[in-house]
Amino acid sequence: xxxxxxxxxxxxxxxxAIVSLNCTYSNSAFQYFMWYRQYSRKGPELLMYxxxxxxxxxxxxxxxVDKSSKYISLFIRDSQPSDSATYLCAILWHAGxxxxxxxxxxxxxxxxxxx
Amino acid sequence: DxxxxxxxxxxxxxxxxxxxxxxxxxxGHDTMYWYKQDSKxxxxxxxxxxxxxxxxxxxxxxxxxxxxxxxxxxxxxINSLELGDSAVYxxxxxxxxxxYYTFGSGTRLTVV
Numbered sequence: 147x148x149x150x151x152x153x154x155x156x157x158x159x160x161x162x163a164i165v166s167l168n169c170t171y172s173n174s175a176f177q178y179f180m181w182y183r184q185y186s187r188k189g190p191e192l193l194m195y196x197x198x199x200x201x202x203x204x205x206x207x208x209x210x211v212d213k214s215s216k217y218i219s220l221f222i223r224d225s226q227p228s229d230s231a232t233y234l235c236a237i238l239w240h241a242g243x244x245x246x247x248x249x250x251x252x253x254x255x256x257x258x259x260x261x
Numbered sequence: 262d263x264x265x266x267x268x269x270x271x272x273x274x275x276x277x278x279x280x281x282x283x284x285x286x287x288x289g290h291d292t293m294y295w296y297k298q299d300s301k302x303x304x305x306x307x308x309x310x311x312x313x314x315x316x317x318x319x320x321x322x323x324x325x326x327x328x329x330x331x332x333x334x335x336x337x338x339i340n341s342l343e344l345g346d347s348a349v350y351x352x353x354x355x356x357x358x359x360x361y362y363t364f365g366s367g368t369r370l371t372v373v
Contacts (some may be wrong), residue, residue: 189351189364221263254302
């Protein structure tokens, strides 16, 4: 079983739609949950970062973590063509009580928002 | 000012050759990483260095050898390149105590 599972899509939505992106993870010890956005031919950039269960909102983006079901989600409201990118969920955990983290990614979901 | 810079951006080479990719960060971070992204966009960690010390070494062929001359630089040398090495290689950096990784823009390696 992979540590982080994500549906690769692709996902195509009209402008203005609400987008829901989801990941599941396997290890309940995972501590930090992130969403990265990657535009074509660019490196991933951090979009959202959460530590605990619950919701975190930043503008049109909401990240949600449900530790009981090991499920993380990213919602995009009023989606724009500029949101077209690959969205990668990621888990950061510190194994063995060390301070060194290991960032593990899901497969990434390719999102296209068409005008 | 580029925070994490990689050179070269594109690399096309023949099978069996040896090549290097360089990475430099000016963020003052103490930890650097190499990730490989395959054709399906799956991003997987290869190595991690903290203050020039190797701390993560995933299951990577020993043809891949990272080198960190100082904490601002992490290079990746690949011997005897194979077709399956074709991918985009990303360098990243962070502080050991924080969770935010900053990625470079990648090196697209094509082995022919």
